[in-house]
Amino acid sequence: MPTSPPPQPTTAEPNATAPVKRVRARRGEGDRLREEILDAAEALLVESADAEAVSIRAISQIVGVTAPSIYRHFVDKDALVLAVCERAYDRFGTYLDEGAKKGNGPLEEIMGRAIAYLEFALDNPGQYRVLFMTPGNKKPDSDLSATPDATFSEAKGLVMMIDSVERAIAVGQIKPLASAAEMSIMLWTQVHGIASLRIAQPEMPWPTADAQIQLMFTTLANGMCANEAVTAMDHGPKLAKTRTRTRS
Amino acid sequence: MPTSPPPQPTTAEPNATAPVKRVRARRGEGDRLREEILDAAEALLVESADAEAVSIRAISQIVGVTAPSIYRHFVDKDALVLAVCERAYDRFGTYLDEGAKKGNGPLEEIMGRAIAYLEFALDNPGQYRVLFMTPGNKKPDSDLSATPDATFSEAKGLVMMIDSVERAIAVGQIKPLASAAEMSIMLWTQVHGIASLRIAQPEMPWPTADAQIQLMFTTLANGMCANEAVTAMDHGPKLAKTRTRTRS
DNA sequence: TGTACATCAGTGAACGCGCGTTCACTGATGTAC
DNA sequence: TGTACATCAGTGAACGCGCGTTCACTGATGTAC
Numbered sequence: 001m002p003t004s005p006p007p008q009p010t011t012a013e014p015n016a017t018a019p020v021k022r023v024r025a026r027r028g029e030g031d032r033l034r035e036e037i038l039d040a041a042e043a044l045l046v047e048s049a050d051a052e053a054v055s056i057r058a059i060s061q062i063v064g065v066t067a068p069s070i071y072r073h074f075v076d077k078d079a080l081v082l083a084v085c086e087r088a089y090d091r092f093g094t095y096l097d098e099g100a101k102k103g104n105g106p107l108e109e110i111m112g113r114a115i116a117y118l119e120f121a122l123d124n125p126g127q128y129r130v131l132f133m134t135p136g137n138k139k140p141d142s143d144l145s146a147t148p149d150a151t152f153s154e155a156k157g158l159v160m161m162i163d164s165v166e167r168a169i170a171v172g173q174i175k176p177l178a179s180a181a182e183m184s185i186m187l188w189t190q191v192h193g194i195a196s197l198r199i200a201q202p203e204m205p206w207p208t209a210d211a212q213i214q215l216m217f218t219t220l221a222n223g224m225c226a227n228e229a230v231t232a233m234d235h236g237p238k239l240a241k242t243r244t245r246t247r248s
Numbered sequence: 249m250p251t252s253p254p255p256q257p258t259t260a261e262p263n264a265t266a267p268v269k270r271v272r273a274r275r276g277e278g279d280r281l282r283e284e285i286l287d288a289a290e291a292l293l294v295e296s297a298d299a300e301a302v303s304i305r306a307i308s309q310i311v312g313v314t315a316p317s318i319y320r321h322f323v324d325k326d327a328l329v330l331a332v333c334e335r336a337y338d339r340f341g342t343y344l345d346e347g348a349k350k351g352n353g354p355l356e357e358i359m360g361r362a363i364a365y366l367e368f369a370l371d372n373p374g375q376y377r378v379l380f381m382t383p384g385n386k387k388p389d390s391d392l393s394a395t396p397d398a399t400f401s402e403a404k405g406l407v408m409m410i411d412s413v414e415r416a417i418a419v420g421q422i423k424p425l426a427s428a429a430e431m432s433i434m435l436w437t438q439v440h441g442i443a444s445l446r447i448a449q450p451e452m453p454w455p456t457a458d459a460q461i462q463l464m465f466t467t468l469a470n471g472m473c474a475n476e477a478v479t480a481m482d483h484g485p486k487l488a489k490t491r492t493r494t495r496s
Numbered sequence: 497t498g499t500a501c502a503t504c505a506g507t508g509a510a511c512g513c514g515c516g517t518t519c520a521c522t523g524a525t526g527t528a529c
Numbered sequence: 530t531g532t533a534c535a536t537c538a539g540t541g542a543a544c545g546c547g548c549g550t551t552c553a554c555t556g557a558t559g560t561a562c
Contacts, residue, residue: 033538056516068517069539077516107477115486122487133381135448155452173477177470178463182455186463193441200383204403207430210485215426215434217486222425223471229355229421237458238363238465239370281505304549316550317506325549 034073036063041084046126054081081130088127095120096157106168111217113161114191118213121195133196158184190216282321284311289332294374302329329378336375343368344405354416359465361409362439366461369443381444406432438464 040062044054056077060067074080099116100109121128161184168174177183194212197204206212288310292302304325308315322328347364348357369376409432416422425431442460445452454460 055514057514065538066540068519068541071517072538107473111486119487129383133444133448135377135450168477172474174473175470177466177472178459182459182463183472185455186460186467189441189445189460190438191441192445193437193439196381196444197437197440200381202383207433210487211426211430212434212437213486215430218425219434219468220472221477222423224425224431224468225355225422226420229416229469238359238461239367239458303547305547313505314507316508316552319550320505 033063033065033069037070037073037080038084038087041080042088042127045084045130046124048126052081056080085127085130088124089131092120092124092127092131093156097160100160100164105173106164106171107173109164110161110168110187113157113164114187114216115213117157117191118195118209121192122198122209125199128195129199132192133200158188161187281311281313281317285318285321285328286332286335289328290336290375293332293378294372296374300329304328333375333378336372337379340368340372340375340379341404345408348408348412353421354412354419355421357412358409358416358435361405361412362435362464363461365405365439366443366457369440370446370457373447376443376447380440381448406436409435 037059040059041054043062044058048054056070057067059080060070070080074083096113096116099112099119101112103109103112121132162180165174165180165184165187169176169180174183178186191213194209194216198206198209207215285307288307289302291310292306296302304318305315307328308318318328322331344361344364347360347367349360351357351360369380410428413422413428413432413435417424417428422431426434439461442457442464446454446457455463
């Protein structure tokens, strides 16, 4: 049974208009604000994909609450951003899984995953940016060194991809040009390349995303070079002097 | 003939030690500080590839000058950052051209360019980040709409790449799976994918950059799928409902 | 050669701003007796 | 059923900080006479 709204203090209208006039959460409903804060933070992240333009004050204003009340739900700003990322990351993972489920057979799973990846990234450029285009502390530092192999298994999507590739190789759908892990990473970097360049340089006259991913598939399927040209490609290390840049 | 240093006010040592004690530039040498400012700004950009942690104050401190003197050389911070980017962009372009020159024949030019691209990106992650991993105003907005086709011709490296691909197709080294422009963009996104993911996620246990680009070449050369699997790849549009995201 | 003066590279103090965060508080809600 | 009280969601004022930028200035350098 809905309780009657509390009388407004002194301001003009008692109920509607004005900046929303939040109804204060009930005793057990503390988590409601928490979710609203996350929503607002994510919204800010999306519209101004612009770095950390997201501020505690802006978030609190959207939610219709004062800045300090955020600290009742998150110990500090980092914790908030982390929570936003985790939520987005989870949704991303779920979306990829759904994409994979659409196909039957490992090759179609892989394609489904790649397509879902690109869809999610282009539909959620702000989230994609913080998750995959920005260096640094998405996860608390302690976690990183905690489990040595966790770095990759944390990237759950990649693990699933490796699994699909292994099966595709076993079934004979994919040539084992390298280990399943290396090939999965290649697929990841390729689709990430499309997504991230489009996001970072939206003003460029790109082909449609569809054309791009189709060309990627076609090239993977057919190979790009005439046979007599292939020999040109086989000589030792390609990169000179480059510092490794892994585990800086 | 070196003029004798001016007497120090009251502080301890008259000449050495202490934070460097800049010699003030001569009459015509105003541009010396300008270059030093650019160097410092770029250095900051590199070491803290972390967004715009670069501040006027930090720059001026490195150069050994007070903050306001920067405004004698750049009208505001945006102009400074823009100048840093332009300088880096020029160097990048030069480096790519050198990489291309090493090979003979269009296919080797393409590979040389791709390899140089990855080298530059991994050796200059800070610069690469601002140039290709961060959305927004690298160029003054006016320029963007000025010349309609300038958006791509501004990306000089891509234009050169398209040229190489055209020649490679003409010579029969590359199969025309799509237009030269589309294929060039694909090559760009692929190598960007490798570079940008390594830069954004340095803590991941990546294969060596060399292994990655070799696998990319190999895959482009050979195709990745067994022939009987290829048919699975040919069906209409792949992406659902994704908003176009170009020219937002 | 000597002096007065214009030039101009760089200074030092200050501005207003938005930020993350703290602190003591208010007042509605539910509970114990 | 009625009252006193603990709980706890949210407030309002204030903090210190680093930022980009401005302003009037200083004082060495080069030039004109």
